[in-house]
Amino acid sequence: MSDYFVEIDNVDLAYNEDDESLAVQGLNLNIRQGEFVAVVGPSGCGKSTLLKLVTGLKPPTRGSVTVDGKHVAGTLSFVGMAFQNPTLLPWRNTLRNIMLPLEIVEPHRGNLRSQKAAYLERARQLLRTVGLGAHEAKHPWELSGGMQQRANLCRALIHDPRLLMLDEPFGALDAFTREELWCVLAELRREKKLTVVLVTHDLREAVFLADTVHVMSSRPGRIVHSRHVDLPRPRALDVCYEPAFVEIVHELRGHIERVRCVDTFGGIDDSVA
Amino acid sequence: MSDYFVEIDNVDLAYNEDDESLAVQGLNLNIRQGEFVAVVGPSGCGKSTLLKLVTGLKPPTRGSVTVDGKHVAGTLSFVGMAFQNPTLLPWRNTLRNIMLPLEIVEPHRGNLRSQKAAYLERARQLLRTVGLGAHEAKHPWELSGGMQQRANLCRALIHDPRLLMLDEPFGALDAFTREELWCVLAELRREKKLTVVLVTHDLREAVFLADTVHVMSSRPGRIVHSRHVDLPRPRALDVCYEPAFVEIVHELRGHIERVRCVDTFGGIDDSVA
Amino acid sequence: KTPVRFTLDWRFEGPIAPYLLAEAKGYFADEGLNVTIDSGSGSAGAVNRVATGAYDVGFADINAMIEFNVNNPDQALKAVFMVYDHPPFAIFAKKESGIATPTDLAGKTLGAPVFDSPRKTFSAFTAATGLDEASVTWMSMDPPLREPMLLRGQVDAISGFYFTSLLNLDNLGIPADDLVVFRYADYGVQLYGNAIVVSPQMLAQPEVVKGFLRAVTKGWADTLQDPAAAIAYVRQRDGLIDVDLELRRLNLAIETSVATESAKANGIGAVDEERLAKAIDEVVHAFNLPSTPAPEAIFDSSFLPEKEARMIF
Amino acid sequence: MILSRKNLERYSPLIVTIIMFAAWEAVARLARIPSYILPPPSEAMMAGYEFAGPITTHALQTLYTTLAGFALAVIFGMLVGVIIGSSKLLYRAFYPILIGFNSVPKVALVPLLVIWFGIGTTPAIITAFLISFFPVVVNVATGLATIEPELEDVLRVLGASKATILLKVGIPNSLPYFFASLKIAITLAFVGSVISETVASNAGIGYLMMSASSRFNVPLVFAGLIVIAAMGIGMYALFAALENRTTSWAFRR
Amino acid sequence: MILSRKNLERYSPLIVTIIMFAAWEAVARLARIPSYILPPPSEAMMAGYEFAGPITTHALQTLYTTLAGFALAVIFGMLVGVIIGSSKLLYRAFYPILIGFNSVPKVALVPLLVIWFGIGTTPAIITAFLISFFPVVVNVATGLATIEPELEDVLRVLGASKATILLKVGIPNSLPYFFASLKIAITLAFVGSVISETVASNAGIGYLMMSASSRFNVPLVFAGLIVIAAMGIGMYALFAALENRTTSWAFRR
């Protein structure tokens, strides 16, 4: 048995059975238990698809995905996922949306009735952490875009998942809120020893948080470059201004630019192809 | 008559009639014809609300909104708006989603039948510009998050609106696509002499594109600082590395930080209040 | 040609052969009439259809018509031609139930629709037989349900038209020999049965009514001559009917309700003034009506063809 | 008297009802429509008043059978709707049969029911059930089949079972349409029980109407119709209140 | 013979139908239910074969009246649904009346229709219309009342009129439920026309059944029922095809 927690082995995925064009092709990615991985790449390259593959939401068309030593068939039950679009349930208010995973995932599901008060307090605490303490009774459509995104993040965290999948969780937040939440996330991860996969467009965010940053090619997506971030932990926000940090960001930037350049024949100007 | 195109005069807005807490309070903002305005501020402060006020989607609870010399009552018909969540119609494919405004806004509505081919070509051209040329037949759920956002942007532009309202139009895009679209937008605006209101969290984006950047306070939102950006036009992407540019970004950053500090008693940690 | 809308009391069955025959053979046309014949959904319903003006003429239960006239004097209809001189009203029970005389019905459960004429005139039967009307319990059900309900013992007896229920029961496997049948006419009940009734508007056109009745009389004459041939016209109109069954039904109707002693004596279509008065009294009593109409208000014999023409038996 | 918008909204059903009755009364009187065709509502009301006692008894009987049949229809309708709505195979397999069964007028089956269960309450309940069951099935099935996969994924990623997804997303998502189907179903349930009563029963508004019509008491028939309508509206008010409490999120505007 | 999943799906309605008929046949024969109560389907088929000619004529008549009434129901149902669904005031004002009206069994109104329109085609069409109109109203109104305001805003910001919003967002958004309502409505339309034919007509499956039942030709009654069911399924197949073409977006999965 390998010592990887997540293993993606030469995976292809076609969204439409009949459609030959693949969303990801020849995807290989290994993630160690407790590792914090960031995935970056041009828009539409297959980052969200990657997350769906790991969590079992989409079965691979070819290749295999293994999580925790087991072949992924169907979905797992120790995953927390923040989707790219905050898909909050419109008939639940914010607090009850956050509580949803507790109603589904064991052991919380069984304990929920007896320890209602404790769980409620935990949810409220989490809401406070992201600055939504005063908004727990609001329905999703009464929240601003950034507030929805924060609620979405809370929902991914509430049930203490072992594997955390975050799809651009801070995209709609202002710089300060965002940086604050970086620190919250880093701390949480250290405490609970979470394995995290973070999809983001913000290279600084990727480098600040991750142990390894993977760069994906444009569609059909595959990993074209992986960069280990060897900055010491815990990292303070000041690290962003250190030359080593800036250099990594710069290096990654270069990789993405190259990926997109190839892309000029298949991506941004794909009409030409 | 004043020479402002958009005048927001001491506006309050409460989302719930019975609810006393206001989303924006004492909001004042004037926009000249042809001006490019950026609005920044902490998450949930009322930026999206501001856009809804200007376009007439929400009538102000108190105060008045005037656009083009006329009091806003009901909606206008020369506005292009990209909503924060890309609300594409699920029953239309990407191309037909983009075409929607042409079916509604005069004079296109009247001409659509006779000049179908020309309009289709125009829509396709626009899709190519944002890199979606190969995806026109896809339905919204077959697009990645960033692709949806780009389609959303196209829909706001297709009908040559005089007033363009953009609510974080580039939030889900990678740095390169984003910067490319900055240039597209700046060029378009110069060509058509558009009046643009851009909501964003990216201060570099705001400074690069806007003539004036307004900083909003946290909820209830109002403009606490306005900064004229006097960098010469046209601006190349290199301008971002000029000291004058960096300084403005830094200054705005300070303002937002201050806004959020006040906020410690009502915002991020509003549970304490 | 004068259009005349004619509603039957029930489906296209044997006993209405004369009218279909008259129509098919052009007897109505000969009188300058263009008659359309529609099926009905009950002899009381037929009264209503004529009263409302939806139809000009109906083949309907005269007792129901009397009731209607008393309740709605301004739209009072008139019967102009009596068809069922003896009412086909009857009570049926299975022999095995031990019911042998009408008084045995005391304490039993009877089944019939609420609008069933035999049920509605039951008190005339009880008055004639000495049965205590209050001692029976009625169960209400759709017409086609009553025979199966009797068969399965869910009711002890049913009321119905003699020639209908008898054949229905036969059809279901109970031959007449296994049944006890009390026909109202056999117990001295004076009631009449179905008649041709017309609306007040029609009465204003005596020639039309007369012509209509002439044609009907001819139709009956042909039918009595050769019932089997008459059934063919029913079959022509409704391809679904069972010819043998309808022929039996027609013959039963003729035997028990049409070709009665008094009809043979006075010709088809006529009524006896005295008996009519008694029949009206019975109806008034049975339906608990507030007033008793005069016989002239119920039956108008002035449209009948000459007696010779009506002596067709 | 000038009504505020709010009061106008509150009293609008009453106002419309009154206007409708007034119009009916006017037409019936002015056109001199005889009361054995279409009695003016005042006459129907008077007949209703005169026979208030029996009407009440019969109405309660009808209400009872209707509600019993309706309750069965809701329970089984949801069950079948859930089964059909969550499996494409079962959807394809059973939908046509259901459609076929529902195209058949249930009156035709009442005689069967009467022979099996005897005259009285049971056939009425079953008829009400049979007739009102289908709309619930259709709307629940449609509600489930049109869930947005994105919402479903939120639960699937947590390892939720099909049943859980149904409970947490499927049902709430189709709730507005479930209520819409209840509104259709309750009216049909009334129709079903009344029809069954007209075919074979000694009690209920259906029997009352049948008996009144056989005595040419058309005003009483209409009184019966009005009573049914009133009961239908009463039940609707109940659902509307329930709907307001549970699905206001869907009608936010 | 092993069926592939795809073939299983394709033939499943047929398989279920056959199983159902087989079960019916078995029950009727084994329990020796007399054929005047519940004839086995084979007898019903034979009766149907025997009277194939008249059945065809009557079935065509019923199909005609049903489709005419149904078409009216769809048109007016959409109209009323749109009116009620897009104004809260009108919704509140007219919903109760509609509910009341629909709780009333339409059979009770057939005699009235006969008086006004005579026996035959018109009352059947009107009854089919009256009975099938309400489900369309309810589902269209619900579909419109539950549009997401966000989608609506997309059009409002362009200065679109209410009518345009309806056309571009309201209708497409409620299309799946509109089709659901059509499925309910077509079955009810059949019920309506057949019921009307049993009360007042010389033609149509309703007349056929009535005529057969008054002669205790119960197998023929059931043959009539089977024919109605078959016509209902045929109409459903038509809508299902239409639905597939227009609303596949809502059923993506």
Ligand SMILES: Nc1ncnc2c1ncn2[C@@H]1O[C@H](COP(=O)(O)OP(=O)(O)OP(=O)(O)O)[C@@H](O)[C@H]1O
């Ligand atoms: N439909 C609504 N009903 C009630 N409250 C609302 C509604 N929409 C927004 N709000 C509230 O109004 C405030 C401002 O919201 P708005 O969407 O304008 O914020 P924003 O500045 O756009 O934030 P973000 O950057 O997160 O998108 C928020 O506190 C939000 O909770």
Ligand SMILES: Nc1ncnc2c1ncn2[C@@H]1O[C@H](COP(=O)(O)OP(=O)(O)OP(=O)(O)O)[C@@H](O)[C@H]1O
């Ligand atoms: N449900 C779907 N059906 C068909 N194609 C899809 C579907 N979802 C995504 N795709 C396609 O798969 C490709 C990858 O999509 P994905 O959502 O993984 O991109 P992404 O990397 O997350 O992009 P973004 O940064 O814009 O969110 C895109 O080209 C998209 O069009």
Ligand SMILES: Cc1ncc(C[n+]2csc(CCO)c2C)c(N)n1
């Ligand atoms: C009100 C009423 N309607 C129908 C029948 C049944 N019925 C069966 S046969 C027949 C006469 C046929 O010529 C009638 C009327 C009834 N008994 N009473």
Ligand SMILES: [Mg+2]
């Ligand atoms: Mg994505």
Ligand SMILES: [Mg+2]
């Ligand atoms: Mg916003």
